[in-house]
Amino acid sequence: MTPSVGRSVPRPDADPKVRGTAVYGVDFEIAGTMFASLVRSPVAAGRVVGLDTTAAAAMPGVRAVITPDQAPAHRSGLGLSDQPLFASPYISYEGEPLAGVVANTLENARQAARAVLVDIEEVPAIADVGAALADGARFIHTDWASFTPVPGLPDWRRYGNVCGELISDPGGVDEAFELADLVIEDRFEAGRQYQAYLEPKSASAVYESGRYTIHVSHQYPFNVRDRTARALGVRPSDIRVVGHHIGGGFGARLDVSLEPYAGLFARLIGAPVKLVNDRVEDMLSCNSRESAVIKVRSGVTRDGRIVAREYLCDMDSGAYATDTVFLISIPMFVAGSVYQVGPTRVVARAVYTNTAPSGAFRGVSGTYLYFALERHTDNLARAIGMDRRDFRMRNLMTDGQSMLNGQVLSDAGILETAFDAVEEMAPWASLGVGPNRGVGIAATVWLTNPAPGQVTLKLNEDGTLGVITAATENGSGAVAMGVRQIAADELGVDPSDVILTMPDTDGQGFDAGSQGSRTTHIVGRAVREAGADLRRQIVEAGAQLLEESTEDIEITDGMVRVKGRPHRRLSLADLAKGAMFRRGPLAATGSYATPIPKYDPESATGMLFPTFPTPTYHVHVAEVEVDPHTGQVTVLRYLVAQEVGRAINPQGILGQIQGGVAQGIGHALYETLEVGADGRYRQRSLEAYRMPIAPDVPRVEAALLEHPDEAGPYGAKGTAEPPIVPVAAAIANAIADATGGSINRVPITPEDVLEALDGAQDQIRGEEE
């Protein structure tokens, strides 16, 4: 049997997906279900002074109107327990749930939700981090000091509207700036980006025998379990989460959204309940990628060395802390991982505003942090008159150097290999040549999420291999390709004989969800652990059935054979059947979590995300053309060199690269949720929220660089998340090159492009005078 690993095997879930038979969370219904809709705040900040449910309760089909007094009043959260189920009485963002309606149909529930009369005393919204940090700014939460971290997490420095703060100041930074020939300072801004998965969020729940069963399409069922338990004040084991096909997530389905409400309502009315977001409420309430303001200052020498740096970032957490309190650690990795820098100070804050709580989106914060870093890197090169690529090569990290957290990058030399790889695809000097054309380059170090997972492999009596895991197939192929192919090779069976399960937190061991490209690396490694145990059991059973000693038994090509006597053999099916009543069914469980890399805990305070485990290395090159009359940008070519450890399914990875680059193009050029002075989003539909369409996205040219990782299955590292990370940086640098002007924010609008062109003209005129 040809090994599966390394081959581009088509995915098994493609068939039901092309037939339309795949059941997504939004398609799933529990028999007898009622439907619910949330009454959401129309304003960003205020106080509820009255809630009149009379009219709503009398609407057709209404079963119940759920008011805050029927819900737990405590706060809970992902890292910080600061979020109530219902705003009562204080409203902190537009779209915040105020009440709920349960009815016999979704349409009736939505109609009745609109009939709930809410009397609100509105107060001026704090719409952005600048306003939230201003002297004398109103506190978004007057009782912020009483909030506590979730169990198991020590508290960190928080004050007023700052819900998290990372400070890394190793000393000697100001002195190092004195040694620089030039000091360059830049300020950047990044807009909010909506994940825009095509399946709207939904949740179905039933309450029976004191337990909640929740059906959902979710990237992280065990987090739904834990977060719902905390929100409802029950034990995690009182919640069972069952997963269905996922219509895209990109991070937006890592935290809870509708699930606690579905559970609560199901218990209150004594019947199953399903909630489904309509697209507008999905956009308004989504945990989108946070907006941010970044300031970078670096000292360089004339011969092209970075001798000192300061990297400051304020992230807009929205109304609740969610995951920005973790993400504020990431500027530390971005500021000093790709390029060697001198002493560096990093300060990053997570800031409350009266906007929807922000959250995880593929490449969490890295997209805009590297955008800022790499735009700044271009500016440093330009300031000292060095070629931008040469300047980068001169400062590249190499094997054995440490990041700012003290963690050693043993294989950072791969960065240079990646620069060489893109050069081989298209020489730097050959790109961006001609009027209105430009080229940009950007490099990235990214992590593979280390969080734990578990797999049980069972040999079925027909010789097929069951893979029992709560790992989720979010569309990336990590389960449908990665885990499946690794499992097939454990016994040498065809991938079509590998049976994958859907997630069920009652039936499967813990899995930390599809985040940070962890699934193939972590769950694949757990498969290998389980496979070793299962093979041992198979050999023992084979020895028993064939009456030989275990040393003489081998498993090859899906058969159990006696070594040297190839005709003395059993199929895996016969072995499994034979073993059943002699020693019991054959199954084995494997677990894995990446050991935390060594780092210096003293390197920063407020560092809740302290390491970058299993790092990978990336270089992207974008070639663009700008239209000098309309400001439109066309991406002409896009090159990627991505280090993957080992490619389990090369086409699968190329698909992640193409898709990640497309999302990055959206981030760089089109997508933004702008916040008005009233704290409300300006883009309020997919019509207004411009996303890349088929004519916008070029075919990405990609090289997969293999440097097998010792711990990963067959050397595999994480691959699916990072292709989005350097994209905004590479495109912004290309546009700056094409226009000769400065590009300091994403998305880069046609107006920004025209302004950059004007700025460059002014500069030329200025120099001529």
Place this chain on the structure above:
Amino acid sequence: MKLSFNVNQRDVTVDVDGAEPLLHVLRERLKLTGTKQGCDEGECGACTVLVDGRPVDSCILPAGVVAGRQIRTVESLAGPDGQLAAIQQSFVDRFAIQCGFCTPGFLMTLTALLEENPRPEETEIRGALSGNLCRCTGYSTIVDAALAATGDDQ
């Protein structure tokens, strides 16, 4: 009101409300859930079905409009023996599916395109797909699948 039309070669008569969108009739009344509801505002294309051979966003089409007409949904594409249509098989073989939620809409748009123009150029394919959003793939594998279904990529 009573509404009669043909869906996937089958005549149906259903009770519908006045302004009920076709998508709702297909999914809720006829249980044809292969057609997906992504936005309900005619932007994402996940709900694309063919009305007399032309692709439309069924989420914003009042069902009454289709009286007496022929509707095709993703469920109609595979043959009676279950064999995938060429465009479906091409999606499977070319890795044109990730999460798959947009897939039925893309398949219907491309079915209409290929019936009208069996050998479209890449730019025509991309243009025809402008009304279908895919958040996962970055479109290239979908375009490749369409080209492969024309037989022109060999």
